[in-house]
Amino acid sequence: MHKKTIVELAAGLKAGEFSSVELTGHFLERIERLDGNINAFITITAEQALAEAAAADEKLKAGEAGPLTGIPIVQKDIFCTQGVKTSCGSRMLDNFISPYDATVVTKLKQAGVVTLGKANMDEFAMGSSNETSFYGNVHNPWDSERVPGGSSGGSAAAVAARMAAAATGTDTGGSIRQPAALCGITGLKPTYGRISRFGMIAFASSLDQAGPMTASAEDAALMLQAMAGFDPRDSTSADHPVPDYSATLNDSLAGLKIGLPKEYFEEGLDGGVRSSIEAALEVYKGLGAEVVEISLPNSAMAVPTYYVVAPAECSSNLSRFDGARFGYRCEDPKDLEDLYKRSRGEGFGAEVKRRIMIGTYALSAGYYDAYYLKAQKTRQLISDDFKQAFEQVDVIMGPATPAPAFKLGEKTDDPVTMYLNDIYTIAANLAGLPGLSMPVQPVNGLPVGLQLVGNYFAEAKLLNVAHKFQQETGWHRLIPEGLD
């Protein structure tokens, strides 16, 4: 059952081939057997999942089922789930039982999903390898000595190892697309504002966006359908119509104009990844698409821009963790300042502290113009590059990451080396554009991600372009050896 996509599982449920309780039990059994070696889950909510599955079976029997009714998924532990620990991968929230549901959680519950648990992640979504989690590394299901990517590393690994039919993720600088690429699954970061941020623990509010992580583009369409939409509780939620994402999946790609940014194929790109991307482009040419070279001249500014904007926003957002109202509190504080400083010093890990300090510094008196204002201007330049590109092409393609998954511990000594993993993904967040990564031909048994970037609110187009490729190829069907 675990090899099936959501679309196939939903058909099986509706035909009565298996029940949601059986399906949920099957995934729970896999989690119990496999997750000891992968560590994709922070919390497993088995009892609750089986109760939700039983309720889904009632709906299925009554003929009231939707496309996600009874489908077992995992929520990234950044989404508040009422009555369940919501840790954000941090000691700071290790004791936090959320008193409410995030909008994403509410909407997926309404769609009838079964929630198996909460997925491991880099602490407060700050990381590209899942090595900053308070709950330990996640191991890549394709090679246990390698990272799954991050920050949504647990979500990606859970889907890749088929311990859940789908997962939710969040993406501030590549945190859906990069782990999707390294774990060989499909991950979509929608347009900024497409999915509500309410109840999604904030990292950098002008960049953060939730999205689905699935085995196929067709599945991502179903998940996005349930997750997307205007939410008055999110002040930057986009009040923009939600199309039927499944309806256009099979549209012809004849005449589609694909832009390849030359800056994404320069030095630093692994040769094997380059070959896999080129092979994928041949498939698109076969489908009638036209491939043209474009330029995004300010690409080199993306990572430096991000490492001002994101830390600045994080230093502000994370000031709410003060040891007073919720979360970790230090022992025996001698005064209020001691309470703040030690609760935060002991509750946050090293990477979170680094980013808070960079942000605090960049926003401090005398430095604001040199850092934050400058970065807002380079952010505009990056956004303008895309605007010009989309006057020439329908979709931009390139590698999602410079290389396949690296080894655990390989890049933990130097934060800057780690940051360069997101060199191809960060620009879409800065511009607010939708991006998708999907698996193409692996290199030495390790998954490779092709990234698609679309114009604002062009999620349906991205899913269509990805789905047509997946109809022609079988890379998204590969499952790690020993886990099938």
Add this chain to the structure above:
Amino acid sequence: MSLDRSDVEKIAHLARLALDENQVEGYAAELSNILALVEQLEAADTDNIEPMAHPLHMAQRLRQDQVTEPDRREQNQAVAPLVENGLYLVPKVIE
């Protein structure tokens, strides 16, 4: 911009972060490396470029000035470290 020990201590104080004494030097080196990365921005010509505050250039949405959220004080305080009579307790600020 290279940061030294006293810079890091000052930033950590502004951010209300207690750091282990023996980690301050390490942070100074790492933060200096990150700032070196960030300083690549100086190469960009940003004369006459408007700073970008929001990806979609949206205006802040306003709502009616009405109470829309239910009172969830009890649930919210159930996860607090220390409360008394509906108030959050912290060390005494005023003698």
